[in-house]
Amino acid sequence: MILEVAILNVKKVLSEDFENNFKxxxxxxxxxNGYISHQLKKCLEQEDKYILLVNxxxxxxxxxxxxKSDEYQEWKSLLHHFYEPFPTVEHYK
Structure with missing residues (x-):
């Protein structure tokens, strides 16, 4: 199993819209295919910061x-415009 970790910094005052789109x-x-589970957690110290964990x-x-899927294009259109800066994604085993 691989854990994908992304720190998401959402543009100021857009957290509510981001959370709605994330749903x-x-x-x-x-x-x-290959998806196991995910968690999105909101940071307590920084209002517009999240961590996304995907197994x-x-x-x-x-x-x-x-x-490389068509579904990713839809994911991208729903979420990518919220990030500043664009997140670094890392993988852990």
């Missing part, structure tokens, strides 16, 4: 199966 986007990611069966399920 739609999580249906996309949870339908992907995948393999790194290829994330990097190829998800990121």
């Amino acid at each position: 739609k986007a999580e249906n996309i990611i949870s339908s992907m 995948w069966e393999t790194i290829d399920d994330h990097e190829i199966g998800f990121r």
